[in-house]
Amino acid sequence: MGPSSSRIVYVKKKAENTVIKLEKEQKLEPALRDAILSCVSQQEVDHLVAPFKTTGKHTKAEKARSLGLEPAARAVLERPLFIQLQQYVEPSVDGRSTLNEVQTGVGHILADIIAKDKDTMEFIRGLCDSSSVEIESVKTSAAKKENSEKGKFSQHKRQESNVSKFSKYFGFRRNVHTIQNFEVLAMNRGEMLKVLRVRIVIPDSVKQSFMFWCLQKRWRPQGILPAPLATLLSEAVEDSYKRLISPLLCRKLRCKLTKNAEQSAIVLFGRNLRKLLLSSPMRGSAVLGADPGFKHGCKLAAVGPTGQLLTTALVFPQEPPQRNDVDAVRSIVLQHGCDVIAIGNGTACFETERFFSSLIQNKVFVPLDVKYCIVNEDGASIYSTSPQAQKEMPDVDPNMRSAVSIARRLQDPLAELIKIDAKHIGVGMYQHDVPEGALRDALTSVVQECVSFVGVDINSCSTVLLKHVAGLSNSMAERLVEYRETHGAFANREQLRAVKGLGPRTYLQCAGFIRVNPCTASIRKEIGHDVINTNNPENRKLGRKRKRGEAEIDDAPNPLDQTWIHPESYSIATKFLRWLGVQFSDIGSAHVRQKVESTLALETLQSLAEKMGTSGNTMQIIVDGLKQQLDFDIRTNLSQPIFRRNVLCFEDLRPKERLTGRVTNSTDFGVFVDVGIGKSGLIPKKYLGNCAYIINRIICPGGAFQSMTLKSLAWSKRFYRWHDVKASERKMLSQYCFPFPFPSERRHHSTGSRGPD
Structure with a gap:
């Protein structure tokens, strides 16, 4: 949902x-x-x-009501000529002992009545909507002390840097209708850390218009109002606005701004996560995963083409590299054929990158042509100590599990990243400040969408991956894996029906997202119990439990099980194949794909659908499925990882040089990019052109940037499109800038950090 x-x-x-x-x-x-x-x-x-809410017992209005002053307040509004407040004075009653106390109590009740009036609240909201209401943040007194007395403001050194992080929001003011969502979240975080004091500023014109409307229209009594009562009513209206209405409006506005900003952050996180999970996998290669570190060294793990752990090691990358570390890395790479190195982007990443770059440049790995890639390691340490990791690698040190996870993330991002709680993957904006429940629900939906979109191989996927398939719960995923381990690999989709608890409805919902790859399917063990007789149409009816038939499901592989064609459409697909004049076993071959293409050149999709007796949408799915190779992965054409062989520094960059960068995060205020200089930089939103389209459609975590010359402020790590910078700013920027690439819709796969001159 x-x-x-x-x-x-x-x-x-x-x-x-x-x-x-x-x-x-x-x-x-x-x-x-x-x-x-x-x-x-x-x-x-x-x-x-x-209007129907009961006021708290300790409010001023409720205290006045308990003294019996509500009839007097109603009379001021309804019968002002017939009310004498002096009659309510009782010297022996505290709160009514003097006329002044009676007037005060009546005023509190009037203020409460006005603040709960529907028409009054609608009018004041309309005034605020049409006025320049602003939100303001200023530096707190505690934060000011931190500048002069370091260490007294915060108990931890990490907190001492909070003040400088929020310098933009010292004396910050924005209209509530134009403020950006990320600015709201930043102000909220600064307020939580006691660095900022935030308040809503309602202009005085709103109060003046409200007072005039109340006294002259909404709350104007019938007839002539005596001067003392007119003063009392005026003071009550002002008190209602100042004490009740204005604070309520400010709370509502803050709440609305925060909710909108949190919703925006959740949507952004989901969009980035979707693009990251759908990153192109790198299949068929052994990978050396490296989890960088200073004190505890760099953890290495070699994994095979299918993700199996081969070996682990610990090295300490230094300048210059130590002989024993070089020999250890060389031995692992050559022994297991690891021509790709996945380096985590955490602490000591740049030093580790320089270490491997020097080995590559010195041809240590010859005859292998080795290259490396920087991989997002967010959540790897959390995963390494999780029950899932302990179950997968019970005999492996938790520190080494992180390196295994980093390597597998490059091989198949989707299969590995779903093992981690999505909120720990750093591709969002203030995700730790939004409601955990709403974030979890949204991200769970995104993960399920991605898994179903790509599909899973039933004979190789884990329970963690399988449970995200549409229609399958965690318990059903465990049953499927248990059945596979007990009876052997599934030979076709129909055998899913033999799993206990997987009924017709669940089968129809999940079958289209499950693939059966013959490379991972072995000869299935003989099933010792009855299974569904698929030839009996009675057993296909939904919603009713049927006794299982006597016949067993055929163990023969079905080529259609390797496509995204749903079993419900197999009969139509078979009919279409016969109509094309091709063999059923040729599905996925170049001959079938060519036959389908030539048929579409002569026939429209709708005419084919009519001939096959189906709808245009179903025919489109069948045609698309038959036009693809059997091992087709829709992620292949999506964002590719960027591989490098050498490392760059700020000092290495030359004016007007072209580079290739990798997006590490996309936010509402810009994108963070990595060009191999040790730290990601920010391209602010205003220099991204049509940024709504670019950020939403083109830029995504893991995506590549095409080489177009940009400039950057070196000291702030902010990158700019040079031709978008104002002429007045160029002279100043040119003193401190270096070039940086700009994204293109054309997908790019680079093997080096520099592009053509």
Whole structure:
């Protein structure tokens, strides 16, 4: 369920609970009931219920009501000529002993009535919407002390840097209608860390317009209002605005800004995660994974083409490299044929990169042509101590498990990254500040979408991967894996029906996302129990449990099981193959693909659908499935990793040099990119051109940047498109800038860090 769907369900449930509560309190009228159930947002529900909320016992208005002053307050509004407040004075009663105390109590009740009035709140909201309401942040006094008395502001050294991080928001002010979502989240974090003090600033014109409207229109009593009562009403309106309405508006605005910003952060995280999970896999190669580190050294793990762990080692990359470390790395690389090295991007990444670069440049790995790639290692350390990692690698040191995970992330990003809680993958914006439940639900949906989109090989996938297939729960995924381990590999999709608990509905939902690869499928053990008789149409009916038939499911492989064609469409696909005049066993061959292409050149898709007796959409899926190779992976044409053989430094860069960069993160305020200089830099949003399109459609974590000359402020690690910089800024920037690539829609796979001159 997506964020929008969850919000709708929440509002509906809140409205129903509100109706039940008002019915118990006997405050519900038919019109109010219909209005509450028709609400589409939480704010609408709160707005309708506000007049019926019971004021707290310790509020000023409730204390005045307990003294019996509410009739006097109502009389001021309804019968001002017939009310004498002096009559309510009782010297023996605390709170009514003097006329001044009576007036104060009546004023508090009036302020409460005004603040709970529906028309009044609608008017003040309209005023705020049409006025320049702003949000302001200033440096706290505690943060100011930190500058002069270092160490007293924070207990930890890491916290001492918080002040400088939020320098942009010292004396910061923005209109609430134009402020960016990332600015709201930054201010909230600064406020949480006690670096910033944040408040909503409502202009005085709003108060003046509100006072005039209340006294001259909404709360103007009938007839002539005596001067003392006019003063009392005016003071009550002002008190209501200052003490009740204005703080409420500020809280509502802050809440609205925060919710919108959190929702934006969740959507952004989901978009980045989707693109990262769909990164192109690197199959068929042994990979050496390197988890960099200073104190505890660099952990190495060699994994085979299918991800199996081959060996581990520990080295200490230094300048110059030590002979024993060089020999250890060379031995692993040559012995296991690791022509690709995956280096984690954590602590000591740059030093480790220089170590391997020097080995490559010195031809240590000859005859292998070795290259390396920087891999996002976020969450690897958390995974290394998780129950899943302990189950997969029980005899491997947790530190070495991180290196294994880094290597596997390069081989198959989707299969490895889903083992980690998605919030620990650093491809978002303030993801640790948003509600954990909403983030978890959104990211779970993204992971399931990606897994179903790519498909899984039922004979090689793990339980962690399988449970994300649409229609399968964790328990069902465990049953499928257990069945595979007990009875041998699945030979075709139909054998899924033999698994206990996997009914017809679940089968139809998940079968299209499950592939059966003959390379991983072996001869299946004989099943010693009855399975579904698929030839009996009665057993295909949904929603009713049927007794299993006597016949067993055929063990013969079905080439269609390697495509994304759903079993429901197999009969149509078979009919289409006969119509083409090709053999069933030729599915996936160049001959079949060529035959389909030539047929589409002569026939429209709709005419083919009519001849096959199906819909255009189903025919499109069948045609697409038959046009692909059997081992087709839709991720192959998506973002590719960037491989390098040498490392760069700031000092190595020359004016107007062209480079290739890798996106490490995409946010609402810009993108972070890595060009192999040791640290990612930021390209601010304003220099990305049509940034909404670029960030949403082109730029994604792991994606490559085409080589177009850019400039960068070296001291701030901020990169710019040179031709987008204002002429007035170029003279200043040119003193400190170096070039940087700009993204292109054309996909790029680089084997070096520099492009053509």
